[in-house]
Amino acid sequence: MGPLIIQGLISPEWNFIIAFFIGIGFGVALEQGGFSSSRRLAGVFYGYDMVVLRVFMTAVLTASVGLFIFNYIGWIDTELVFVNPTFLWSAIVGGAFIGLGIILGGFCPGTSFVAASIGKIDAMAYIGGTVVGVFLFAEIFPLIEEFYKSGSLGKIKIFDTLGMKAGVFLFIFIVMALIIYYVSAVLEKKYAHRRRE
Amino acid sequence: MKINEHIKAKHIYISLIVFALGVLVAVLPDKKHKNELPPDKLVLKLTGDSRFITAEQLAQAIIDKDIKYQIIDVRTPEAYAKYSLPGAINIPLDNLLNKTKSGDYEWEAYLNPDVSANVLYSNGEIHANQFWVLCQRFGYTNNYVLKGGLNNWFDIFMNPKSLSPNASDDEKANYEFRNGVRSYFGGGQQTSSTQTNTPTKPIKSKKKKQVEGGC
Numbered sequence: 001m002g003p004l005i006i007q008g009l010i011s012p013e014w015n016f017i018i019a020f021f022i023g024i025g026f027g028v029a030l031e032q033g034g035f036s037s038s039r040r041l042a043g044v045f046y047g048y049d050m051v052v053l054r055v056f057m058t059a060v061l062t063a064s065v066g067l068f069i070f071n072y073i074g075w076i077d078t079e080l081v082f083v084n085p086t087f088l089w090s091a092i093v094g095g096a097f098i099g100l101g102i103i104l105g106g107f108c109p110g111t112s113f114v115a116a117s118i119g120k121i122d123a124m125a126y127i128g129g130t131v132v133g134v135f136l137f138a139e140i141f142p143l144i145e146e147f148y149k150s151g152s153l154g155k156i157k158i159f160d161t162l163g164m165k166a167g168v169f170l171f172i173f174i175v176m177a178l179i180i181y182y183v184s185a186v187l188e189k190k191y192a193h194r195r196r197e
Numbered sequence: 198m199k200i201n202e203h204i205k206a207k208h209i210y211i212s213l214i215v216f217a218l219g220v221l222v223a224v225l226p227d228k229k230h231k232n233e234l235p236p237d238k239l240v241l242k243l244t245g246d247s248r249f250i251t252a253e254q255l256a257q258a259i260i261d262k263d264i265k266y267q268i269i270d271v272r273t274p275e276a277y278a279k280y281s282l283p284g285a286i287n288i289p290l291d292n293l294l295n296k297t298k299s300g301d302y303e304w305e306a307y308l309n310p311d312v313s314a315n316v317l318y319s320n321g322e323i324h325a326n327q328f329w330v331l332c333q334r335f336g337y338t339n340n341y342v343l344k345g346g347l348n349n350w351f352d353i354f355m356n357p358k359s360l361s362p363n364a365s366d367d368e369k370a371n372y373e374f375r376n377g378v379r380s381y382f383g384g385g386q387q388t389s390s391t392q393t394n395t396p397t398k399p400i401k402s403k404k405k406k407q408v409e410g411g412c
Contacts, residue, residue, distance in 0.1 A: 068222050171220065175216070
């Protein structure tokens with residue numbers, strides 16, 4: 001059955017309309033979850049507020065367990081789902097950059113739009129910075145192209161690389177997530193004094 | 198209720214449910230789906246002629262004992278028992294979707310060969326074409342249809358038209374070839390009652406070997 005677009009069950013035009021409404025839903029959920037607060041995002045790095053970590057962990061968990069079970073009962077064919085190709089070195093450097101950006105600005109790209117939509121000026125400045133960054137990246141791209149494409153590993157999946165069944169990996173991931181939930185609660189208590197309202 | 202300062206009872210319950218879910222996904226087997234050919238690509242293939250193999254090509258392959266082709270009779274077992282082409286196995290159209298107990302398609306190993314190709318035939322072309330379309334949807338690409346089916350086979354090899362006096366060299370050569378084929382297959386006016394054959398029973402659900410190991 002799924003993925004709906006690749007299988008031709010939804011036309012690319014409808015794809016945009018559906019994505020629009022899902023995007024609005026995502027934004028509302030982020031806002032309601034308190035993700036428009038830069039204190040909350042920065043809290044992950046200082047240890048006093050781990051909600052963001054737990055929410056994203058839960059989202060990944062829900063999506064992966066859902067995909068696995070949907071694939072098992074035949075609602076989706078995960079072989080047809082787009083997998084972002086891995087470029088190892090640029091992913092590491094890019095990850096460090098975006099981490100720095102989040103801790104400096106207090107937003108990730110998605111939450112900056114959420115916060116800007118409820119009128120936060122720092123979020124608008126953050127979006128401005130994002131646009132300037134995109135522009136600069138495009139301008140210097142010829143200089144860094146070689147590095148950008150280095151460490152190309154193709155469309156790999158972590159459980160294939162580790163040589164285990166997807167379900168077994170998912171189980172390990174779930175156990176890891178439960179431990180992280182617990183540790184994050186402990187950390188929150190420990191660093192609660194860092195919280196400033 | 199608090200278990201300790203960090204965990205409440207509801208956290209324990211939710212964690213247990215999530216853990217149970219984890220155990221479930223760990224024991225479920227990874228399921229691979231058959232990738233079906235999208236309808237638009239199927240239509241493109243249908244409009245072309247590339248799925249056909251002519252009676253002459255097939256006859257030549259049979260005479261040469263060419264192992265490249267596996268001939269598949271898609272008619273009923275009764276029709277197959279009365280007459281079939283040499284070496285043909287019988288997979289009736291109605292049985293194409295049969296599954297084994299383990300849930301695999303029974304005939305997959307035959308219909309999705311790696312190096313050889315299948316030639317499908319029925320009396321006309323319709324049933325063989327239907328068979329071919331289903332195979333395409335499953336992504337089995339090494340299947341061909343005998344053009345004109347058995348009817349055409351009989352027309353050109355067993356009841357050939359006599360050659361006109363002003364036939365071209367090509368037509369003469371073709372006529373010679375068809376006569377050759379006729380004598381190879383026992384010649385003359387074959388009727389269904391004179392040539393019966395012991396059906397070649399295919400071994401069911403021959404599993405394709407999985408590639409083992411690798412990098």
